[in-house]
Structures are given as C-alpha cells and as structure tokens.
Amino acid sequence: MTSTTTYTSRVFPLDTMDVPGGTETVLRGGRHLFPLLPQAFAGVRRIGVIGWGPQGRAQALNLRDSLAGTDIRVAVGLRPGSGSRVDARAHGFTEDDGTLGDWLAVAGASDLVILLIADHALAAHHEKIFAALEPGAVIGLSHGFLLGHLRETGGEFPPGHGVIAVCPKGMGDSVRRLYEQGAHINGAGINSSFAVHADPDGRAVDLALGWSVALGSPYTFRTTLDSEYRSDIVGERAILLGAVHGIVESLYTRFRLAGDDEVTAYERSCENVTGPIARTISRAGLRAVREGLDQEDRDVFDRAYTATYAPAREIVAEIYDEVADGTELRSVILAERRLGARPMSRIGGSPMWSLSDRVRARRDTRDLPVDAFTAGVFVATMTAQIDEFTERGHPWSEIVNESVIEAVDSLLPYMHARDVACMVDNCSRTARLGARRWGPRFHAAYEQIAYPAVDHPADATLLAAFAAHPVHEALAAAAKLRPSVDISVT
Amino acid sequence: MTSTTTYTSRVFPLDTMDVPGGTETVLRGGRHLFPLLPQAFAGVRRIGVIGWGPQGRAQALNLRDSLAGTDIRVAVGLRPGSGSRVDARAHGFTEDDGTLGDWLAVAGASDLVILLIADHALAAHHEKIFAALEPGAVIGLSHGFLLGHLRETGGEFPPGHGVIAVCPKGMGDSVRRLYEQGAHINGAGINSSFAVHADPDGRAVDLALGWSVALGSPYTFRTTLDSEYRSDIVGERAILLGAVHGIVESLYTRFRLAGDDEVTAYERSCENVTGPIARTISRAGLRAVREGLDQEDRDVFDRAYTATYAPAREIVAEIYDEVADGTELRSVILAERRLGARPMSRIGGSPMWSLSDRVRARRDTRDLPVDAFTAGVFVATMTAQIDEFTERGHPWSEIVNESVIEAVDSLLPYMHARDVACMVDNCSRTARLGARRWGPRFHAAYEQIAYPAVDHPADATLLAAFAAHPVHEALAAAAKLRPSVDISVT
Numbered sequence: 001m002t003s004t005t006t007y008t009s010r011v012f013p014l015d016t017m018d019v020p021g022g023t024e025t026v027l028r029g030g031r032h033l034f035p036l037l038p039q040a041f042a043g044v045r046r047i048g049v050i051g052w053g054p055q056g057r058a059q060a061l062n063l064r065d066s067l068a069g070t071d072i073r074v075a076v077g078l079r080p081g082s083g084s085r086v087d088a089r090a091h092g093f094t095e096d097d098g099t100l101g102d103w104l105a106v107a108g109a110s111d112l113v114i115l116l117i118a119d120h121a122l123a124a125h126h127e128k129i130f131a132a133l134e135p136g137a138v139i140g141l142s143h144g145f146l147l148g149h150l151r152e153t154g155g156e157f158p159p160g161h162g163v164i165a166v167c168p169k170g171m172g173d174s175v176r177r178l179y180e181q182g183a184h185i186n187g188a189g190i191n192s193s194f195a196v197h198a199d200p201d202g203r204a205v206d207l208a209l210g211w212s213v214a215l216g217s218p219y220t221f222r223t224t225l226d227s228e229y230r231s232d233i234v235g236e237r238a239i240l241l242g243a244v245h246g247i248v249e250s251l252y253t254r255f256r257l258a259g260d261d262e263v264t265a266y267e268r269s270c271e272n273v274t275g276p277i278a279r280t281i282s283r284a285g286l287r288a289v290r291e292g293l294d295q296e297d298r299d300v301f302d303r304a305y306t307a308t309y310a311p312a313r314e315i316v317a318e319i320y321d322e323v324a325d326g327t328e329l330r331s332v333i334l335a336e337r338r339l340g341a342r343p344m345s346r347i348g349g350s351p352m353w354s355l356s357d358r359v360r361a362r363r364d365t366r367d368l369p370v371d372a373f374t375a376g377v378f379v380a381t382m383t384a385q386i387d388e389f390t391e392r393g394h395p396w397s398e399i400v401n402e403s404v405i406e407a408v409d410s411l412l413p414y415m416h417a418r419d420v421a422c423m424v425d426n427c428s429r430t431a432r433l434g435a436r437r438w439g440p441r442f443h444a445a446y447e448q449i450a451y452p453a454v455d456h457p458a459d460a461t462l463l464a465a466f467a468a469h470p471v472h473e474a475l476a477a478a479a480k481l482r483p484s485v486d487i488s489v490t
Numbered sequence: 491m492t493s494t495t496t497y498t499s500r501v502f503p504l505d506t507m508d509v510p511g512g513t514e515t516v517l518r519g520g521r522h523l524f525p526l527l528p529q530a531f532a533g534v535r536r537i538g539v540i541g542w543g544p545q546g547r548a549q550a551l552n553l554r555d556s557l558a559g560t561d562i563r564v565a566v567g568l569r570p571g572s573g574s575r576v577d578a579r580a581h582g583f584t585e586d587d588g589t590l591g592d593w594l595a596v597a598g599a600s601d602l603v604i605l606l607i608a609d610h611a612l613a614a615h616h617e618k619i620f621a622a623l624e625p626g627a628v629i630g631l632s633h634g635f636l637l638g639h640l641r642e643t644g645g646e647f648p649p650g651h652g653v654i655a656v657c658p659k660g661m662g663d664s665v666r667r668l669y670e671q672g673a674h675i676n677g678a679g680i681n682s683s684f685a686v687h688a689d690p691d692g693r694a695v696d697l698a699l700g701w702s703v704a705l706g707s708p709y710t711f712r713t714t715l716d717s718e719y720r721s722d723i724v725g726e727r728a729i730l731l732g733a734v735h736g737i738v739e740s741l742y743t744r745f746r747l748a749g750d751d752e753v754t755a756y757e758r759s760c761e762n763v764t765g766p767i768a769r770t771i772s773r774a775g776l777r778a779v780r781e782g783l784d785q786e787d788r789d790v791f792d793r794a795y796t797a798t799y800a801p802a803r804e805i806v807a808e809i810y811d812e813v814a815d816g817t818e819l820r821s822v823i824l825a826e827r828r829l830g831a832r833p834m835s836r837i838g839g840s841p842m843w844s845l846s847d848r849v850r851a852r853r854d855t856r857d858l859p860v861d862a863f864t865a866g867v868f869v870a871t872m873t874a875q876i877d878e879f880t881e882r883g884h885p886w887s888e889i890v891n892e893s894v895i896e897a898v899d900s901l902l903p904y905m906h907a908r909d910v911a912c913m914v915d916n917c918s919r920t921a922r923l924g925a926r927r928w929g930p931r932f933h934a935a936y937e938q939i940a941y942p943a944v945d946h947p948a949d950a951t952l953l954a955a956f957a958a959h960p961v962h963e964a965l966a967a968a969a970k971l972r973p974s975v976d977i978s979v980t
Contacts, residue, residue: 249937257746314828321824327817334811338804349942440934441927447739452839 005222005395011040011206012213017221017477019396020470026397026481027220029189029213031182038070040210041112043203044138048110050077050103050129052084054172055142056116059215061091062179066214075099077106079117108132112207114140119430120336123149130158138162138207144229145430147197152326152333163197164208165225167232168215169401170410179216189216191405191481193398197225219481221397231394233323235402237434238316238442239385240411241427245435246442247381248273251374252352254451263362266355268371271416273378275363276370278412281404285475286382287467289375297372302458304376304450309462311445313384319438320388328434335433344432373454377446379466382407386471396474404475495712495885501530501696502703507711507967509886510960516887516971517710519679519703521672528560530700531602533693534628538600540567540593540619542574544662545632546606549705551581552669556704565589567596569607598622602697604630609920610826613639620648628652628697634719635920637687642816642823653687654698655715657722658705659891660900669706679706681895681971683888687715709971711887721884723813725892727924728806728932729875730901731917735925736932737871738763741864742842744941753852756845758861761906763868765853766860768902771894775965776872777957779865787862792948794866794940799952801935803874809928810878818924825923834922863944867936869956872897876961886964894965 005024008014012033016023041047047067049060056076064074076093078084080102093100107113107129115122115129126146133139139161141147150156157163168175170190182188192215194208212220223231236242251269260268280289290301322328382403389399427435495514498504502523506513531537537557539550546566554564566583568574570592583590597603597619605612605619616636623629629651631637640646647653658665660680672678682705684698702710713721726732741759750758770779780791812818872893879889917925 253743253747257743317828318821318825321828322821325820325824327820327824330815330817330820331808331812334815334817335808338807338811350938351942436934437931440930444739444926444930444933448840452841 007205007222009206009209011036012209017481019474019477024221024395024397027209029217029220033213034066037067037210037214040206041072044111045072046110047072047074047112048077048106049114049116050107051116052076052078052088058172058176059114059116061176062215075106077101077103079103104128104132108134110137112138112140116142119145122146133161138164141165142167144225144232147225148229148329152329157198160200162199162204164204165195165228166192166208166211167228168192169406182216189218191219192217193221193223193228195223195225195228223395223398227394227398230323231389231398231402234320236431237319237438239382239403240407241431241435242438243381243442245439246446247377249350250443250446262355263358266352266359267368269374271359271368272371272374274412274416276368277375277378278408282408285472286379287472289370289379292370293372300372301376302463303454304373305380306459306462307453308377308380308450309384311449312381315441315445316385316388332430332433383466400475400478405478497695497712499696499699501526502699507971509964509967514711514885514887517699519707519710523703524556527557527700527704530696531562534601535562536600537564537602538567538596539564539604539606540597541606542566542568542578548662548666549606551666552705565596567591567593569593594618594622598624600627602628602630606632609635612636623651628654631655632657634715637715638719638819642819647688650690652689652694654694655685655718656682656698656702657718658682659896672706679708681709682707683711683713683718685713685715685718713885713888717884717888720813721879721888721892724810726921727809727928729872729893730897731921731925732928733871733932735929736936737867739840740933740936752845753848756842756849757858759864761849761858762861762864764902764906766858767865767868768898770860772898775962776869777962779860779869782860783862790862791866792953793944794863795870796949796952797943798867798870798940799874801939802871805931805935806875806878822920822923873956887968890965890968895968
C-alpha cells in the first residue's frame with residue numbers, strides 16, 4: 001500500500017518533518033493563515049456541515065469563526081426530527097438567515113458538503129445525500145468509514161464530485177475547545193490528517209488544506225482515505241480503546257489474585273495507565289517509561305514486555321486483516337441491525353469501576369509511581385500496534401498519531417478524568433462495538449498466554465528492537481509538532 | 491428457514507419421534523439392517539473415503555466392516571506426502587489391493603466420494619477434487635463447512651452429482667470405538683443427522699441412510715446442509731466449546747476473588763460443569779439440575795440464571811448472525827492464512843489448568859455436589875443457545891443434539907477426563923479458531939454484565955419459561971433414542 005506523504009500547495013507554505021527513512025510534508029497551521037482561506041476555498045461559497053454531533057458542531061463553529069468576514073457561508077443540515085435543532089439555533093445557526101435547514105436541502109445547496117453524521121446513518125442514507133448534490137459539489141468526510149462501507153456493499157462515490165477528507169486526531173469537544181483557546185494561546189488545536197480520494201478539477205488539495213487550517217489544526221499531515229480508515233478502525237479496537245480495556249481489567253484481576261487490596265490493584269492497573277504511564281510517554285516518549293525505573297523494576301518491565309508482545313501482536317494482526325478485508329465492517333452492520341431489537345449493554349459493570357471515585361480522591365495525596373509490570377504490558381501492546389502498522393505501510397505521522405499520540409494526549413487523559421469503561425461507553429457506535437468485540441480477545445490473550453509466561457527470561461533481541469525502534473525518532477519529530485496546549489478535560 | 495424432518499425410505503423401516511408441535515421421522519439403526527445395505531447402496535460399488543483424520547479413519551473402518559461380504563469396496567484416498575499412509579496400511583488399506591491410493595485417483599474411481607479432509611484443505615482443494623469425479627459420482631460430506639465456503643466464495647457444487655451429508659454427532663474416535671463395542675452390545679454408536687443437498691437421480695435419501703446405518707448410527711435424523719452448518723459452527727463457538735471455556739475461566743476467577751482456595755475454585759467451576767452438572771443433565775434432563783438443589787441453593791441458581799441469560803443470548807445471537815452471514819467464515823479463512831506465518835498459540839496457560847491433576851486425584855474421595863451458581867450460569871447459557879436455534883427454525887433433533895446431547899454425552903465427559911483447555915486445543919482448526927474468538931466474549935459478558943447483576947432478584951417470568959420450555963419434552967424424546975452405551979473415554 002503506497003501513501004503519498006509529500007505534496008505541494010498553491011496557497012500555503014509547507015514544511016517537512018523528518019521521519020525514519022525520509023521526510024513527510026506537513027502544513028503548519030495558525031490564525032495568521034486565515035487571510036489565505038478565500039484562496040484555498042476558491043469555487044466554494046457555501047459550506048454545508050451535515051450533522052450536529054460532537055464533530056459536526058465543533059467543525060461548523062470553527063469554520064464559521066475562521067471564515068468570518070469572508071463571503072463564504074457555513075450552514076448546518078439536520079435530519080428531520082433531529083434533537084439538535086435547539087442547540088444549533090442557540091449557537092447562531094438559524095433557518096431565518098439560511099444557515100440551518102433540512103439535511104438534504106443543505107446538501108443540495110452547498111459547494112462543499114461535510115458529512116459528519118454517525119457511521120450507521122451514513123451507511124443507511126448516503127445514497128439520498130449523493131443524489132441531492134449539485135454538479136461539482138465536493139464531498140468532505142472526517143473518517144474513512146464510508147469508503148469501507150461502499151467497498152463492502154458494492155457502492156461508489158458519485159462520479160464527477162471531488163472527495164476529500166480532513167480528519168482531526170481527537171474528539172469533537174477538543175476540536176472546539178482548543179480552537180477557542182487558540183484565540184488567546186497560539187498553537188492550540190487538534191492536529192489533522194487529510195486525504196484526497198477524488199479530484200476531478202485539481203483543486204482538492206488546497207481545499208482540504210484550507211478546511212484543516214480553518215478547523216484550527218496546528219499541523220496537517222497527508223494520508224489516503226483507505227489508510228485513514230484502516231488505522232482508525234484498527235486503532236480503536238487495539239491500543240486506543242479495546243486493548244486498553246483488556247489490559248486494565250486483566251491486570252486488576254491479576255493484582256487482586258496476587259493479594260493486593262482493591263484500591264492498590266486499581267492504582268497499579270487502570271490509574272497507572274491513564275496517569276503516570278500516559279504522562280511519561282506524552283512528555284518524554286516510550287523509552288522514558290523504562291528508563292525511569294530502577295534496575296529491579298526494569299527486569300520486571302522486560303519480562304512483562306517479552307511475554308506480552310507476541311500475543312498482542314497476534315490479535316492486532318487479526319484485527320487488521322478483518323478490517324482490511326471488510327469482515328469487521330460486516331459485523332458492525334450486523335450489530336447495528338441487532339441493536340434495533342436489543343440495545344447495547346453497558347460494560348462498566350465489573351467490580352473495579354466502583355473504585356474509581358475512591359482512587360480519584362487519593363490523587364492529590366501523592367505521586368503514583370509507574371508500575372513496571374503494567375508498563376511492560378502496555379508498552380508492548382502499543383509497540384505491537386506500531387509494528388503492525390509499519391509492516392502494512394502506513395505513513396509515520398499516522399502510525400504515531402493512531403498508536404501513541406491520540407492515546408496519551410487525548411483518550412487516556414479523558415479516561416483519567418472519567419474512567420475507561422465510561423470512555424468506551426461514550427464513544428462512537430462503531431468504536432463501542434469494536435472495543436466490545438476485541439477488548440475481551442486482548443484480555444484472554446494476556447491472561448492465558450502472556451501472564452503465564454512472565455517468569456520466563458526477558459528476550460534480549462525483542463528489547464533491543466524496542467530500544468532501537470525507528471518510532472522513537474518519528475515520535476520525537478511529531479512531538480515537536482504537537483499542539484502547545486494540553487488537552488484539557490473538564 | 492424450512493427443514494424437512496419427515497421423509498420416506500424405499501429400503502429401511504422408519505419410526506417417528508414426538509417433538510414439540512409435531513413429529514420427526516427417525517431411522518433406528520442396528521446390525522440387523524446390514525443385509526439391506528446393498529439395496530441402499532444400489533449403484534454404488536466403490537466408496538472412496540478421502541482423508542484419514544479421526545473421522546476419515548473411523549468411517550472407512552466402520553463402512554468396510556459393515557459392508558464385508560458384499561461386493562462394495564471401500565478405498566482410502568490420501569494427499570501426496572500424507573503422514574497417514576502407514577497407519578492406513580496398518581489397518582489393512584493397501585495399494586496392492588487397490589484400497590489405498592492418491593486422493594484424486596481414488597476420488598476419480600469411486601461412485602460415492604466421502605470428503606473427510608480438514609476444512610481448510612477442503613477449502614483449498616475442492617475444485618480439483620470436483621474435477622476428478624466420474625459422471626454420476628455422489629459427493630458425501632460430514633459437515634456443512636464446504637457449503638458455507640462455496641457460498642462465501644461464489645463457488646458451487648458440480649452440477650449433475652448428488653450431494654449428501656451424514657454427520658455423526660460426536661468425535662471420530664467415538665464413532666469407531668462405539669461401533670466396535672456395538673458388536674457386543676447392541677445399540678452402541680454415535681447418532682447422526684443426514685441431509686440431501688442435491689439429488690439428480692432420486693436415490694440420495696436411501697444412500698445417505700445406508701451410509702448412516704453402515705457407520706453404526708443408532709438413530710439418524712434429517713436436517714439440511716445449511717441448517718447443519720449453522721448449528722454446528724455456532725454450537726462449537728457457544729455452549730459446546732467457546733462459552734464453556736468462558737464460563738469456567740470467569741467462574742474460577744470469581745470464586746478465587748471471593749476467597750476460595752485454588753482447588754475449591756476449580757471444583758466449583760470447571761470440575762462442576764464437566765462432572766455433576768453434565769451427568770445430571772445427561773441422566774435426568776435440564777430441570778433436574780435445579781430440582782436437585784435445596785431451597786437456598788435454588789435461589790442462588792435462579793439469580794445466576796436470571797443475570798446470565800440475556801448477556802449470553804446476546805452473544806449467541808451475534809455468533810449466529812455472523813455464521814449465517816458468512817462473516818465468521820471469512821475470519822476463519824483469514825486466520826488460516828495468518829497461521830502459515832504464525833502458528834496458533836495454546837490457550838491452556840492460565841493458572842487454573844495447573845490444578846487439574848490435583849483435583850482429579852480427589853475424585854474418588856467424595857461426591858462433588860452441584861454448585862448452584864455455576865449451574866445457573868451454565869444452564870442459562872445452554873438455554874440461550876436452545877432459544878436462539880428455536881427462533882431460527884432448526885429441527886428439534888438438531889437443537890437438542892447441538893445444544894445439549896453433544897455437550898453432556900460427548901464433549902464434557904471428554905473434558906472431564908482431560909480438561910477444557912486440552913479439549914479446545916485438540917479440536918478441529920475451525921472449532922479452535924471459533925472457541926478462541928468467542929470464548930473471551932462470553933467471559934467478558936459474564937464478568938462485566940452477568941456477575942455484577944447476580945444480587946438482583948430472580949426474574950420469575952424467565953424462570954417460568956425455563957420450567958415450561960418445550961425443550962424438556964424434546965430432550966426426553968431424544969433421550970429415549972440415545973445410544974445405550976455411555977461414551978467411554980480412555
């Protein structure tokens with residue numbers, strides 16, 4: 001799979017980022033570029049944001065603010081009976097001035113149509129949306145799901161329309177909140193990737209870059225829609241959500257069975273992953289987790305890493321095959337159908353989650369040290385995903401975003417504030433289904449294969465590969481390009 | 491989905507079995523019917539058994555013994571380089587007398603070709619086998635896998651050839667061992683189902699019945715190849731293997747966390763399921779498990795049953811959808827490809843399995859009572875599968891075989907002798923992959939949804955439905971038709 005990570009722009013000045021084996025082009029964003037937006041949006045006077053979920057809302061607001069003073073209008077399109085109408089009006093999108101309307105009407109009166117409704121709604125209704133488009137309208141996506149769906153069902157994007165994607169690497173709420181902070185603090189925002197899937201008139205790259213700058217993305221990297229789809233869907237089933245759930249549940253049980261009381265077991269497992277381990281990686285990279293340990297704990301880390309890597313890699317490879325093959329998408333479609341009859345059960349029920357308030361109350365009382373065993377398991381799983389994505393040819397910016405940055409800078413801090421089960425049960429439906437499906441596979445692999453092997457000697461070759469891994473260089477380069485303001489979680 | 495459970499035979503006398511809502515036709519087997527075999531096999535003088543795995547071996551030997559004295563010859567066909575040649579020769583199949591040869595040569599010189607190679611080999615090589623067949627040769631299967639595979643890959647059975655299935659409801663070793671016992675003890679054997687998928691010349695039913703009688707099946711029921719495929723593939727992922735693994739692992743952990751020592755936890759979980767619970771159901775049906783408990787324990791059973799039923803049903807429904815849809819088969823195909831590079835990991839590693847010898851040593855020292863909690867979880871899961879199969883229209887004989895009888899009379903006794911993990915790791919590849927995939931899903935559903943809810947009051951409606959369930963009637967009718975000799979496990 002090839003991915004075009006270098007590109008040129010007729011509108012924006014571009015930088016390069018060093019990555020193992022070469023460079024990637026990167027667009028450095030910022031409000032100083034807003035005067036260039038009309039040029040980037042040439043040919044687009046009407047932007048229609050379809051949907052008012054977290055992403056729809058954030059993107060509509062950011063775009064409107066960034067394009068204030070131009071003659072480019074942003075309108076919001078909602079499904080009939082949508083419960084979001086009141087909130088959209090409260091944010092100044094109204095029927096009276098033509099900036100709020102029926103989704104098909106808005107889609108049919110826009111030059112750039114940004115589809116931000118839920119995956120299952122997109123699956124069900126994309127055909128009527130496509131049919132409503134004016135000739136030459138550009139289709140915008142923030143996620144590769146629809147590409148996977150069309151492939152699986154034998155559909156296609158309507159010919160003659162540009163198809164572009166700008167994918168913020170974080171949750172919708174963060175996309176808006178950090179944009180607002182960026183008004184005062186330069187550099188705040190969520191990084192994005194962009195892709196051009198169809199470009200009938202040659203203007204797609206600059207349009208996508210303009211959209212990304214207008215969202216407030218501090219840095220924008222290039223990928224393909226297919227690559228984005230795979231890394232995103234696999235990532236949420238692995239290190240971002242699914243594997244994290246399997247890690248913390250299996251470790252909690254292990255520590256309890258070894259004699260730890262409930263609070264200690266929770267602090268060694270979940271609290272450790274979302275707290276000191278995430279912070280260490282965010283601040284200083286993956287190797288720093290091990291380097292901060294004393295000699296005895298490094299041995300514990302090494303054995304846990306050694307025992308975990310192969311079984312975790314096996315699951316990531318299985319997930320990847322099934323996402324790439326369309327099998328995973330079919331199971332999502334089947335699950336959507338069943339959900340009509342039986343709502344999705346909550347998964348925050350296991351005993352550990354009743355402890356999170358008690359543990360949270362202890363946070364200010366002392367610094368929790370990194371637990372070496374937990375760290376070995378977590379870092380091995382993260383590295384397994386990194387290696388699988390590398391083998392499959394993803395761009396380095398995407399590998400580090402989907403395997404490291406989105407976890408330690410976005411999701412784990414959120415889980416630290418709320419807890420993992422809450423996180424999983426509040427994500428997109430596709431992510432929830434994926435985490436439910438694969439979390440238990442990781443859990444079983446850790447319990448049945450990895451943990452029984454932790455008394456074996458550490459594998460020096462495996463650990464040397466970790467120490468010398470090209471990802472550390474890529475992560476350091478990406479770290480220089482991170483937003484300057486931490487994701488704040490209220 | 492319709493299933494033809496009534497049929498007629500020009501050769502064999504038939505019985506009927508009462509089932510809820512009607513009757514099913516059943517062929518009562520036995521050695522006294524062997525003189526009718528040449529009539530049933532009219533048009534077939536050469537039977538080719540392709541494969542010498544447990545089923546291939548058992549069926550070739552049983553057929554040869556049953557057809558001794560007729561002019562119907564049984565030959566065994568093996569793949570080039572097969573390691574089974576020596577064992578086949580040791581059992582009297584030789585190149586010299588034409589009863590052992592290359593698989594394609596044997597397939598091309600047989601009137602009935604019984605394909606008993608592994609699923610993945612069938613998937614890879616069925617086209618060349620089909621191409622080798624003589625006109626009019628009948629294709630015999632013991633499993634619906636190939637039908638699923640052809641559907642998924644757009645292939646088809648070659649037109650003009652009969653396609654029949656005879657599916658013994660037990661492992662290959664039991665099919666042979668009980669046949670041998672049947673020489674001395676009338677009625678010993680493994681029941682089978684049969685299906686007719688293509689019948690160009692009208693002789694398929696009697697040919698299938700003859701094959702089943704010659705295998706030593708005490709009773710033969712009718713189904714369809716599609717129905718067999720679904721119930722078999724779903725069953726091994728649910729109550730037969732996958733769910734059992736999830737049940738015993740999650741219960742063991744629960745009991746340990748509640749303070750039980752290792753041996754007690756094992757005896758309350760795994761040993762209980764494979765021992766007293768399986769024996770009670772086998773001897774006296776499902777309700778007897780609860781009826782054997784005192785009032786206090788019945789309350790424990792009721793709450794565990796109530797908490798478990800819905801989450802277990804949810805997983806069974808998901809498995810069923812994915813098997814029926816072909817999605818599960820795609821994941822099996824992908825896994826086969828990965829196994830080329832990375833062999834399947836063993837799953838017998840979690841700590842509980844190290845205890846099985848100690849627990850086994852205690853068996854003669856006292857009678858282990860049924861654990862009420864474990865029984866509630868197990869029976870609820872079993873009933874969930876029964877209900878899903880009923881809803882999907884399977885014949886009653888198939889429902890009770892795939893959901894109850896194969897478990898309590900075949901697999902659980904085997905696990906009692908060896909242990910669950912050993913069982914799982916010694917089944918067919920398709921079954922192993924399925925158990926690995928879905929066992930953890932059951933485990934997570936029990937831990938995260940069912941067990942947190944066991945303090946809730948029991949659901950009287952749910953338990954009344956269990957008490958009045960039509961399956962008890964069907965199971966009692968099938969019990970009358972069970973082999974008279976228990977499955978012996980050396």
